[in-house]
Amino acid sequence: MSTSTNPTAASSAEYAEHLSNLVAVPSLLHDQQYFLGPIGNLDPTEFIIAETNRIPFRSANPNTSHWKNTFKSWPSLEKSWPVWYKRISASKQALALTVANSAKDEPLMATATYFWSNTLNAFLFNQGPMTPTLLDIIMLTGLDVTSSANPMNLNTKNTFEFKTKSIGGWSGYITAYMGKGPxxxxxxxxxxxxxxxxxxxxxxxxxxxxxWQFLAEALVTKKQFPLGKILLGYLYQILNNASAKIIIGSVVGTGGPWWLLQSWLNLVVMKVVNRPSVTEAEFPRLEPIVEDDGEERTHRRCMSYGEYVSTPADAGTKLSAELLKDWFFSFYDGFQKDARVWFFYADSMDFELPADFRFEDINHEKFQQSREIFTTAISPCILPVGIHQGRNIQVSYEFYHPMSSARQLEMGQLEMGEISKSL
Structure with missing residues (x-):
C-alpha cells in the first residue's frame, strides 16, 4: 500500500461525500494507492489549531512533580514467577513478555504524555500525529483484537474464591496458589x-x-473475547486521565499499562537511541542452558517485536528535570528526518511471532486471519474500558480512529478533520 502523505489533488467535496463512509479510500490517480478514511472535514485547519492548543503542555509546563508514584505499579519480575510460568507451560506471546523484567524509562513516558490529544487519542508530535494502534497490539503482544464477543456480557460471578489481602504481596500469593502435580x-x-x-x-x-478474575476464568475456559482491544482502551484511558490531571496541575495517579506505552515509544525512537538491530537483540531465557562448548547462555534471540522493545537500550532512567527537557525538545522540534519512523514493522519477517498475522498475507484471500486482523486495525471502533470488578468502577469506552495515524499502517495520510463525526 502507498505511503504517500498527501491526499490526491483530485479530491473534492463531491468525491468526499461519495466516499465518506469508506475506510480504505482509493486514489483517483493511482490504482494501487489507498488513503485511510473515513474522510473528515476537507478544511481541518481550524480543528487542528484548536486541538493543538488543548494538549497538556500548552496549559502546564512539564514538571516532575506531576509524576510522583505514577509508575509504582510497573510490572517488575517476582522471583518465583518464572517457576510458576514454566509449570503452567505458558507459551503465549503476551505471557512471554512477563520474564523480560524491563527497566522503566520514566522521562520518555512522562514527556510523551504532554503531547497527548484526548480528542484524537493520539500524540501530536512535530513530525505528525502518532498513536498506539490495534496493529501495534497484535505485533507487540499477539492478543486477540478481532473477536466480536462483548466482554461486558461475560459472567461476572466468580467460580473460585481467592484470598488476596494480608497474604504477603505477590510473593505470598504465588506461595499460596502455585500447586504441585497436575x-x-x-x-x-x-x-x-x-x-x-x-x-x-x-x-x-x-x-x-x-x-480481573472473571476475565481469568473466561480465558481458562477458552472463551474468545478481544483482550487486545481492552488493553488498548485502558492505555488510552490512562493517557486521557493523565493529560486531564496535568492540565489542572494535579498529580497523575498510580497504575495502568504504562509498559505498553514504553514499548510503543521504543519503536518510535528506535533510530534515535542506541538500540541493537532486530536480529542482534536478545531476550532473557526462562532458565539458562549450557552450550556444547560449555558456555552458559542466559539469553536467546527475540521472537517478536514485543520482546525486542522489552529489552532495554540502557538500564532504565528515573525521572529528572534534565531528561524531561531533553525528550520534550526532541518531540517538540522533531527528530532528524533519517531518524523518523512511521511504519515500525519493516523487519517483521525476522520474527516468528505473531504466528497468526503476516503482512505479506493481507492481500491473499486464502489467508483470512491476516486479512481480518489488518481490516480490524484500520477500521474505526470503540474500545471497552472499566469492565473489571472493584469499587468505583464505571463501564465506559474510548474511541479508536486510526485515520490520524495512517502512515503507521502503511497507508496514505488524509488531512485530519472532525473525525469523531465519522464514528
Missing part, C-alpha cells in the same frame, strides 16, 4: 489473575486483587 483449573485461574493484574493492566493497588 495444574487444576483453580490454579490456572490464579496464575492468569496475577498476569492480568500485575503484568498486563498493572492495577493501582500494586498487589493481589480479584478485579
Amino acid at each position: 495444574v487444576t483449573p483453580r490454579e490456572h485461574v490464579a496464575f492468569l489473575l496475577m498476569w492480568l493484574e500485575k503484568f498486563l493492566f498493572c492495577g493501582s493497588s500494586c498487589g493481589p486483587t480479584t478485579n
Whole structure:
C-alpha cells in the first residue's frame, strides 16, 4: 500500500461525500494507492489549531512533580514467577513478555504524555500525529483484537474464591496458589489473575486483587473475547486521565499499562537511541542452558517485536528535570528526518511471532486471519474500558480512529478533520 502523505489533488467535496463512509479510500490517480478514511472535514485547519492548543503542555509546563508514584505499579519480575510460568507451560506471546523484567524509562513516558490529544487519542508530535494502534497490539503482544464477543456480557460471578489481602504481596500469593502435580483449573485461574493484574493492566493497588478474575476464568475456559482491544482502551484511558490531571496541575495517579506505552515509544525512537538491530537483540531465557562448548547462555534471540522493545537500550532512567527537557525538545522540534519512523514493522519477517498475522498475507484471500486482523486495525471502533470488578468502577469506552495515524499502517495520510463525526 502507498505511503504517500498527501491526499490526491483530485479530491473534492463531491468525491468526499461519495466516499465518506469508506475506510480504505482509493486514489483517483493511482490504482494501487489507498488513503485511510473515513474522510473528515476537507478544511481541518481550524480543528487542528484548536486541538493543538488543548494538549497538556500548552496549559502546564512539564514538571516532575506531576509524576510522583505514577509508575509504582510497573510490572517488575517476582522471583518465583518464572517457576510458576514454566509449570503452567505458558507459551503465549503476551505471557512471554512477563520474564523480560524491563527497566522503566520514566522521562520518555512522562514527556510523551504532554503531547497527548484526548480528542484524537493520539500524540501530536512535530513530525505528525502518532498513536498506539490495534496493529501495534497484535505485533507487540499477539492478543486477540478481532473477536466480536462483548466482554461486558461475560459472567461476572466468580467460580473460585481467592484470598488476596494480608497474604504477603505477590510473593505470598504465588506461595499460596502455585500447586504441585497436575495444574487444576483453580490454579490456572490464579496464575492468569496475577498476569492480568500485575503484568498486563498493572492495577493501582500494586498487589493481589480479584478485579480481573472473571476475565481469568473466561480465558481458562477458552472463551474468545478481544483482550487486545481492552488493553488498548485502558492505555488510552490512562493517557486521557493523565493529560486531564496535568492540565489542572494535579498529580497523575498510580497504575495502568504504562509498559505498553514504553514499548510503543521504543519503536518510535528506535533510530534515535542506541538500540541493537532486530536480529542482534536478545531476550532473557526462562532458565539458562549450557552450550556444547560449555558456555552458559542466559539469553536467546527475540521472537517478536514485543520482546525486542522489552529489552532495554540502557538500564532504565528515573525521572529528572534534565531528561524531561531533553525528550520534550526532541518531540517538540522533531527528530532528524533519517531518524523518523512511521511504519515500525519493516523487519517483521525476522520474527516468528505473531504466528497468526503476516503482512505479506493481507492481500491473499486464502489467508483470512491476516486479512481480518489488518481490516480490524484500520477500521474505526470503540474500545471497552472499566469492565473489571472493584469499587468505583464505571463501564465506559474510548474511541479508536486510526485515520490520524495512517502512515503507521502503511497507508496514505488524509488531512485530519472532525473525525469523531465519522464514528
